[in-house]
Amino acid sequence: MRRRHFLSATASLMAALPSAEAWAWPDQPIKIVVPFTPGTGPDIIARFIDDRLSPKLGQPIVVENVAGASGNIGTQQVARAKPDGYTLLSQVSTLVMNASLFKNLPYDPVADFAPIGLTALGSLVLVSHPGQVPATLAELEAAARAAPKILTYGSPGVGTPHHLSMALVETTMAIELVHVPYKGTAGALQDLLGGQINYMFLPIHVAAQHVRGGKLKAIAAGSQRRLAQLPDVPTLSESGLKGIDVDMWYGFFAPKGTPADLIDRLNRDIGAVLETPDARRVFEAQGLIPVTSTPQALGEIVAHDRDRWADVVSKRGIQAG
Template identity: 40%
Template sequence: MKRPQFLRWLAASACAATLLPVPAAAQTWPARPIRIIVPFAAGGSADVYARFLAQRLPDLLGQPVVVENRPGAGAVIGTEAVAKSPADGYTLLLMSNTHTVNETLVPNRPYNLTRDFVAVAPINYADLILAAHPSVPANNVREVLKLAKERPGKLNYASSGTGTPYHMAGELFKSMSSTYLVHIPYKGSSGARTDLLGGQVDLMFDAVTTMVEQVKSGKVKAIATTGKQRSVVLPDVPTVHESGIPNYEATIWLGLLAPKGTPAPVVNRLNEAVSKIVSQPDVQQGWAKQGATAMVMNPQAFDKYVHEDIEKWAKLIKAAHIKAD
């Protein structure tokens, strides 16, 4: 083909590409209310941030956004409901890293994150804190590790249940420091927290925002926080990473998924809307006071992030032989 003919062909091809049909559903989306299913109980951080988005998304999408709580079976019930929903952008899943842990911990799930969902957008992450009862004779990570070795099989830590981010933070701590701590799982954070305050348990990994007032009042001791950098809420408390366990990081993060097959234009529009909301200075400043940091990624980057988190916890679960209750 001669060069002038080739250029004409190339131009015609480019024009034709721009005229490729976009699915009708994507063209008219959204034409009705959107649901965000939260597979956790009302009142928790996942529910709070889902409702925050539901308040702001209508301004950008032009349709109401409603939140529906479907807790139960370690987030399986609500997650399965979204996996079986039409892939039309009207039903979304509010996920957390509980889901990436469950990919390995709960082998008989009726869904698979990578097979049945498409990544939409991350929302935010929050650091945890390793807190100790005042009676525990340790004030930093090195002293906790020393105490654990001096009292083999006696030093313990509470969590809100097997497979939760609080439990996995403890298991990662144990694995990366080659230290044994006895895990005491509870059915929810409140019971674990109550027993930590009462001295029935020694340690607990908990949300910074939940524990900050207890630290300031002296009811618990702040041993370390779990993020890459120090928490804005507790800037004087060192991270586990800088306290003797290099590269340690364990946070709670949230994001949105949609059923596999949801049109890319719909996913991209949702991602743009969520990213715009979480990038607003007033949002980031307000979240920082709560110990949360906004996350902004395109769908492809968030998909990679989810896959890497699945792999991170899969290695730990298999190495530590962790089993679901």
């Protein structure tokens, strides 16, 4: 009996000890892959964390931009990397959107990655030209039901969060609008300001300046709560789409199989960086809010959103260009 208790206690102690990798980690530079161009949200977040995490870990951290194929090239690179804590991924919610938009995707957003934690949220706002008569979500719904496929909305391209957010609104309301895709935000915004298109989801830091200047009208905030920049604008949920939000989330990932103790350490150290006043100041200038989460919570968000956006893509018949 005593031997059995001794063996059980020893096994429990061994399970609680860090892995061999954790004892030595990090003893070489760490790479953060950003699967988008410099200046994008995942890039800004990665470089902010890089500057403040490197001294804490005592090793250089290199941010590598591997852009292309809507983020799929860099993401695949991390999915195939050695799971040793030396290759990380800074991603955004397009990670799960792409799973439905692209056939034969060379990675699985759930099966091929170990979530580390959330890093930020980015809110979108549904806006219209000030002269647009349907000026509330209820009025938009009524007008679209009376005359389907007349009202238009723009986006930076097919399959972008801006596009899928409006497609979710269409699906939930069972209405038909006309999607006008552009090659980037600039052209779409210009036509929205000029009244050539009727509606669009825009990032809060872009939308707020034009709303305050009277050049655009804010219809609904795409977040779970009202936004500090536009406190009088109701959320989608408050406007009748109960439980609906289109916040873009950002997070860090490692290749599947990375030891759990390394994931937990990265989660704690990155979280400490994100909880500083400096993080809020830098992120808010880019329309982002720094947030943290457990690895498990991010994993649940990834699984849930993969199914949510797959449903929208399927029902709207959306195909990536």
